[in-house]
Amino acid sequence: MALLSVELKINEKLYKTNPQRTDLGRKILQYSILLIDELGLERFNFKRLAERIGSTEASIYRYFENKHLLLLYLVNWYWEWMRFRIEIKLIDMEVPAERLKAVISCIVDTAKRNTTIAFIDEDVLHRIVVAEGTKAYHNKLVDAQNREGFFVSYKALCEKVAKVIQENNPDFPYPRSLASNLLEMANNHIYFAEHLPRLTEVEAKEDTLEQVEELLCYFAWRLVQPGQPPSGASAKSNGNVNVHQNNGLQHS
Amino acid sequence: MALLSVELKINEKLYKTNPQRTDLGRKILQYSILLIDELGLERFNFKRLAERIGSTEASIYRYFENKHLLLLYLVNWYWEWMRFRIEIKLIDMEVPAERLKAVISCIVDTAKRNTTIAFIDEDVLHRIVVAEGTKAYHNKLVDAQNREGFFVSYKALCEKVAKVIQENNPDFPYPRSLASNLLEMANNHIYFAEHLPRLTEVEAKEDTLEQVEELLCYFAWRLVQPGQPPSGASAKSNGNVNVHQNNGLQHS
DNA sequence: ATACTATAATAGCTTTACTATCACAAACGC
DNA sequence: GCGTTTGTGATAGTAAAGCTATTATAGTAT
Numbered sequence: 001m002a003l004l005s006v007e008l009k010i011n012e013k014l015y016k017t018n019p020q021r022t023d024l025g026r027k028i029l030q031y032s033i034l035l036i037d038e039l040g041l042e043r044f045n046f047k048r049l050a051e052r053i054g055s056t057e058a059s060i061y062r063y064f065e066n067k068h069l070l071l072l073y074l075v076n077w078y079w080e081w082m083r084f085r086i087e088i089k090l091i092d093m094e095v096p097a098e099r100l101k102a103v104i105s106c107i108v109d110t111a112k113r114n115t116t117i118a119f120i121d122e123d124v125l126h127r128i129v130v131a132e133g134t135k136a137y138h139n140k141l142v143d144a145q146n147r148e149g150f151f152v153s154y155k156a157l158c159e160k161v162a163k164v165i166q167e168n169n170p171d172f173p174y175p176r177s178l179a180s181n182l183l184e185m186a187n188n189h190i191y192f193a194e195h196l197p198r199l200t201e202v203e204a205k206e207d208t209l210e211q212v213e214e215l216l217c218y219f220a221w222r223l224v225q226p227g228q229p230p231s232g233a234s235a236k237s238n239g240n241v242n243v244h245q246n247n248g249l250q251h252s
Numbered sequence: 253m254a255l256l257s258v259e260l261k262i263n264e265k266l267y268k269t270n271p272q273r274t275d276l277g278r279k280i281l282q283y284s285i286l287l288i289d290e291l292g293l294e295r296f297n298f299k300r301l302a303e304r305i306g307s308t309e310a311s312i313y314r315y316f317e318n319k320h321l322l323l324l325y326l327v328n329w330y331w332e333w334m335r336f337r338i339e340i341k342l343i344d345m346e347v348p349a350e351r352l353k354a355v356i357s358c359i360v361d362t363a364k365r366n367t368t369i370a371f372i373d374e375d376v377l378h379r380i381v382v383a384e385g386t387k388a389y390h391n392k393l394v395d396a397q398n399r400e401g402f403f404v405s406y407k408a409l410c411e412k413v414a415k416v417i418q419e420n421n422p423d424f425p426y427p428r429s430l431a432s433n434l435l436e437m438a439n440n441h442i443y444f445a446e447h448l449p450r451l452t453e454v455e456a457k458e459d460t461l462e463q464v465e466e467l468l469c470y471f472a473w474r475l476v477q478p479g480q481p482p483s484g485a486s487a488k489s490n491g492n493v494n495v496h497q498n499n500g501l502q503h504s
Numbered sequence: 505a506t507a508c509t510a511t512a513a514t515a516g517c518t519t520t521a522c523t524a525t526c527a528c529a530a531a532c533g534c
Numbered sequence: 535g536c537g538t539t540t541g542t543g544a545t546a547g548t549a550a551a552g553c554t555a556t557t558a559t560a561g562t563a564t
Contacts, residue, residue: 017510024511040392045551059511061553134386140292142447155450173453177467180444180451181437188436189429195394198407199432201425215429222475274541297520308543313522 331405
């Protein structure tokens with residue numbers, strides 16, 4: 001795929017000036033990705049970004065109100081990009097199982113550098129999404145931001161995945177839940193493998209992404225498979241466990 | 253269960269002075285929970301907390317180095333508490349399926365107020381863990397903090413859950429991944445149901461927690477069930493999708 | 505030639521995060 | 535009892551982060 005000039009549509013309320021349209025704007029996107037990856041979101045700020053770019057704090061504030069909206073912009077870009085890649089990959093695929101497999105492959109390897117949107121380093125952006133992505137919606141402003149439409153891309157992406165899940169089994173009761181879970185799991189297990197390896201079987205090696213892909217496939221197939229209604233699922237819960245017993249855990 | 257005086261063991265490096273041992277310390281725990289819930293982690297700070305308690309910023313800094321370590325302390329307390337509740341509930345339960353069901357029930361309803369550790373409001377703490385929990389390990393210091401043992405409680409919890417999973421199917425290839433996923437899913441879907449409902453089938457009603465419990469049970473049973481090796485899972489991926497096609501998505 | 509746009513340069517203000525110092529009272533060691 | 539440690543409050547101050555305002559200027563569009 002040769003140098004492709006894509007401008008993904010991002011919610012206009014996320015920025016004050018469209019950063020994809022000017023030199024400085026594109027530099028902001030490009031270098032904010034590198035700097036957030038380097039410093040982490042908390043130490044990252046517009047002053048440092050300005051220094052790195054060779055511009056000024058005030059100039060950057062003309063594009064984004066604050067660093068959280070900039071993060072949200074980047075994450076939205078990522079979601080839109082993944083959705084775009086999924087749509088393209090699914091064209092002319094008809095076997096539901098293959099389509100689901102293809103979706104999972106996109107979810108995981110949107111990481112792998114495979115296009116050239118000049119100013120976005122997708123590998124690094126992926127690392128940011130893995131490490132900081134959840135902060136995009138874990139804050140007190142979610143509801144207000146949701147009303148502004150800042151999460152439509154994520155919801156659309158989730159819905160797309162959910163639909164492919166339903167193609168595989170129209171009776172599956174949790175298509176959206178599984179969809180969002182696959183999206184979250186992908187990020188979590190990449191992060192765990194690297195930083196908290198005891199939380200996952202995925203190992204941090206060259207083939208981490210392939211392992212995650214296998215993990216997601218395994219989960220998805222097992223869950224989506226028609227048959228076995230959740231009969232065993234109603235094992236009677238024992239509400240009368242004796243909670244007064246001392247089992248040796250520390251307490252004083 | 254009558255007024256039970258439990259002191260959960262929390263990693264000593266998380267605090268400068270043990271907050272469970274003094275009046276001010278317990279007030280810090282009690283009111284930080286309320287304030288973080290009220291303001292969110294970003295707006296929360298030690299100055300406001302001091303005002304609320306009727307103490308001073310400097311005094312609070314004598315207990316915790318900064319608000320992130322305080323959060324980590326609270327989250328650790330939650331993890332320890334959940335593990336304690338699981339251990340107790342599992343005593344005298346022997347049927348693997350019932351044990352797994354019991355574990356899931358603990359994962360979800362550690363929320364429900366059911367004990368009286370005087371100064372910890374578990375309902376509110378649960379909301380914090382749901383809303384801010386992932387921030388405990390999503391930062392540039394994870395690796396250093398992990399070396400200090402700040403996540404042993406979470407890893408132990410995960411391992412406990414993984415063991416119960418393995419009791420149900422010793423051949424299940426992803427016990428830890430499923431365990432951490434169940435823990436994360438519980439929080440995510442409670443959060444989604446309330447703030448981003450299109451990402452889940454769980455609805456925000458009085459019985460949200462029961463719905464989440466059902467969801468987790470459904471996932472767990474389906475996955476843990478012996479049999480069907482992931483045969484269909486290897487549906488050959490189509491690496492040669494024609495990515496040049498224009499499918500109508502916006503680009504310029 | 506004029507008006508508009510994007511940016512740089514500079515300054516300043518408020519809040520957050522954190523440290524330091526001193527003083528005082530209760531509890532504790534002997 | 536006296537001295538010491540421990541917990542707290544009071545006050546002050548510094549550095550960084552977060553954000554706004556003002557002015558000047560170069561390039562572009564009309």
